[in-house]
Amino acid sequence: xxxxxxxxxxxxxxxxxxxxxxxxxxxxxxxxxxxxxxxxxxxxxxxxxxxxxxxxxxxxxxxxxxxxxxxxxxxxx
Numbered sequence: 001x002x003x004x005x006x007x008x009x010x011x012x013x014x015x016x017x018x019x020x021x022x023x024x025x026x027x028x029x030x031x032x033x034x035x036x037x038x039x040x041x042x043x044x045x046x047x048x049x050x051x052x053x054x055x056x057x058x059x060x061x062x063x064x065x066x067x068x069x070x071x072x073x074x075x076x077x
Contacts, residue, residue: 001013001014001015001052001054011055011056012053012056012059013053013054013055014054015052015053015054016045
């Protein structure tokens with residue numbers, strides 16, 4: 001995650017894990033099928049629910065400077 005930012009490939013990245021075949025049921029049964037249906041251009045993501053996010057300091061400052069924290073980001077911030 002950090003490598004992509006340090007190498008100037010992006011401003012924010014999110015991690016993913018290679019899971020055991022019986023692991024990550026929510027991702028396999030809910031998240032990935034929904035990505036395929038509603039956002040087919042994003043369906044190549046392997047594990048979209050890692051919960052670990054890395055970003056440049058300015059990205060976090062910009063998000064926190066808004067009148068309200070973007071919905072769904074409270075836990076990550």
